[in-house]
Amino acid sequence: MPIWLVVLVKSGILLFVVITTFAYAMLAERKVMGWMQLRPGPNRVGPWGLLQPAADAAKLMLKEDLMPRTADPLIYRLAPFLSLLTAFSVYAIIPFGASSAGTWAIGNVNAGVLFLLAITSLGVYGISLGGWASGSKYPLLGSVRATAQMISYELAMGLSFIGVLILAGTTSLDGIVNAQQRLWFFIPQFVAFVVYVITAVAETNRSPFDLVEAETELVAGFHTEYSGLRFGLFFIAEYVNMLTVSCIASLLFLGGWNAPFGWTWVPGIVWFLLKVGFFMFFYIWLRSTLPRFRYDRLMAFGWKVLLPIATLNLLVTAVVVAVWS
Amino acid sequence: MAMHKHLYNVGAILKGLSITLGMMFKRKPTIPYPSIRKQHAPRFHGLHELRRYDDGKERCIGCELCSIACPANAITVIGAENTPEDRHSPGERYAARYEIDELRCIFCGMCEEACPTDAIVLTPRFEMSDYRRGAFIYGKDRLLVPPEGGVGSPPDERPGGIPADLGGVAQTKSTTDVASGYDATFNGAKLKTERKGLAG
Numbered sequence: 001m002p003i004w005l006v007v008l009v010k011s012g013i014l015l016f017v018v019i020t021t022f023a024y025a026m027l028a029e030r031k032v033m034g035w036m037q038l039r040p041g042p043n044r045v046g047p048w049g050l051l052q053p054a055a056d057a058a059k060l061m062l063k064e065d066l067m068p069r070t071a072d073p074l075i076y077r078l079a080p081f082l083s084l085l086t087a088f089s090v091y092a093i094i095p096f097g098a099s100s101a102g103t104w105a106i107g108n109v110n111a112g113v114l115f116l117l118a119i120t121s122l123g124v125y126g127i128s129l130g131g132w133a134s135g136s137k138y139p140l141l142g143s144v145r146a147t148a149q150m151i152s153y154e155l156a157m158g159l160s161f162i163g164v165l166i167l168a169g170t171t172s173l174d175g176i177v178n179a180q181q182r183l184w185f186f187i188p189q190f191v192a193f194v195v196y197v198i199t200a201v202a203e204t205n206r207s208p209f210d211l212v213e214a215e216t217e218l219v220a221g222f223h224t225e226y227s228g229l230r231f232g233l234f235f236i237a238e239y240v241n242m243l244t245v246s247c248i249a250s251l252l253f254l255g256g257w258n259a260p261f262g263w264t265w266v267p268g269i270v271w272f273l274l275k276v277g278f279f280m281f282f283y284i285w286l287r288s289t290l291p292r293f294r295y296d297r298l299m300a301f302g303w304k305v306l307l308p309i310a311t312l313n314l315l316v317t318a319v320v321v322a323v324w325s
Numbered sequence: 326m327a328m329h330k331h332l333y334n335v336g337a338i339l340k341g342l343s344i345t346l347g348m349m350f351k352r353k354p355t356i357p358y359p360s361i362r363k364q365h366a367p368r369f370h371g372l373h374e375l376r377r378y379d380d381g382k383e384r385c386i387g388c389e390l391c392s393i394a395c396p397a398n399a400i401t402v403i404g405a406e407n408t409p410e411d412r413h414s415p416g417e418r419y420a421a422r423y424e425i426d427e428l429r430c431i432f433c434g435m436c437e438e439a440c441p442t443d444a445i446v447l448t449p450r451f452e453m454s455d456y457r458r459g460a461f462i463y464g465k466d467r468l469l470v471p472p473e474g475g476v477g478s479p480p481d482e483r484p485g486g487i488p489a490d491l492g493g494v495a496q497t498k499s500t501t502d503v504a505s506g507y508d509a510t511f512n513g514a515k516l517k518t519e520r521k522g523l524a525g
Contacts, residue, residue, distance in 0.1 A: 035348070035349040035350075035353070036345040036349045037348070038348055038351060039353060040353050040355050040357070043357070285346065286342075289341045289342050290338065290341065
């Protein structure tokens with residue numbers, strides 16, 4: 001098969017998988033949050049509420065696509081697609097299994113982590129532009145918050161990556177996972193792991209860092225004016241981003257497809273998906289537990305706590321590795 | 326940097342996480358309403374009913390006391406004289422028209438108390454939603470128990486109610502079930518009677 005066809009087929013499969021995962025992540029979120037709030041969660045559509053995503057999709061598609069008169073039409077219409085595009089393009093390089101095993105990633109980029117950082121940072125453009133182009137005050141405030149939040153958390157996140165990169169000695173995701181065959185990096189890099197998990201929540205604008213949408217203050221933040229399928233695209237992008245950062249956490253800190261306790265009789269993909277699933281659950285768990293941060297505290301936390309800790313961790317790691325080798 | 330304060334916060338967050346995780350596995354107090362119904366209070370104030378005597382005669386004598394007692398002005402009664410050929414109630418008069426606007430009604434039960442013949446009562450029925458406003462004006466066609474209607478007890482003789490000697494009301498036709506105080510015409514769903522595990 002020609003290489004472009006292989007890539008196309010893989011992309012098609014991955015797109016389907018990711019969209020389906022999004023649909024059921026959404027259902028799982030509503031179910032789990034319901035349980036944690038002593039409710040049964042959605043259970044009317046289909047057995048156990050399993051057809052709820054289909055009902056939601058139908059609803060979003062049939063809704064009217066509204067645009068405020070003051071909006072910038074081109075950017076307003078483009079922003080959701082931008083959000084979705086960046087959310088999906090990360091999956092071009094995320095490996096779901098070892099490259100030695102063959103076909104588990106669309107592309108194996110040797111500067112994978114850099115690509116990841118670059119693309120995930122672009123994701124904020126969809127939110128920023130969408131809020132800006134709405135021509136209305138709450139979305140504008142939401143998008144301003146998104147930008148500021150992105151800058152303050154991106155730095156700590158990047159620094160938390162570097163500790164892992166120093167230990168692995170490579171920036172390829174495949175190489176990083178292979179370097180964790182003996183010891184998963186969340187043990188030697190525990191501080192970086194904690195910093196990453198916190199910044200990842202902030203990066204995807206999820207509760208308790210969901211100041212971008214902040215219902216109590218900003219109506220719905222950046223997507224206040226969006227309706228129908230365009231709102232749906234933002235929605236998909238948010239969940240796909242959640243999935244992305246969960247994948248990255250598993251790859252960088254939890255050993256990706258490496259089996260724990262030497263249980264290699266279970267296929268690597270299962271371990272990988274279990275780890276990703278745990279992080280997705282953790283997100284939901286966090287959302288149903290913690291109240292939203294105040295904005296100034298979010299900023300202070302990012303700059304005054306996470307950034308120094310991440311820097312310190314990087315320094316210690318660098319010194320230890322230099323002395324060791 | 327006041328690290329100890331942040332560490333304290335970490336402890337608080339972990340505690341919060343453990344609470345929500347614990348809640349996740351608790352039994353849920355939700356009753357899946359249309360398929361399982363909760364037993365409500367025996368003297369629940371719901372939709373009205375105009376009852377009949379055992380021989381099929383209407384109890385209502387068209388005195389309009391309910392209409393006067395009604396704090397929401399929801400009841401309209403227009404009385405008429407009974408004639409030997411056209412006899413509706415045992416007394417001299419009967420209600421030619423009897424209308425309750427259920428959207429105005431506050432279900433206080435004052436009409437029930439005002440009624441000298443125990444004709445108007447509040448049943449425990451509460452599912453009256455409709456798409457049209459006009460549908461909430463209940464006339465005699467819907468308020469009056471059908472002549473062959475079920476046997477039931479007046480509100481004062483439902484379980485938990487205050488027994489009252491009202492002269493033969495126990496033989497009154499009503500659609501309220503004697504034993505449960507529940508709507509006797511409804512037999513589609515299971516009734517959730519036990520209250521264990523219910524919050525609040």
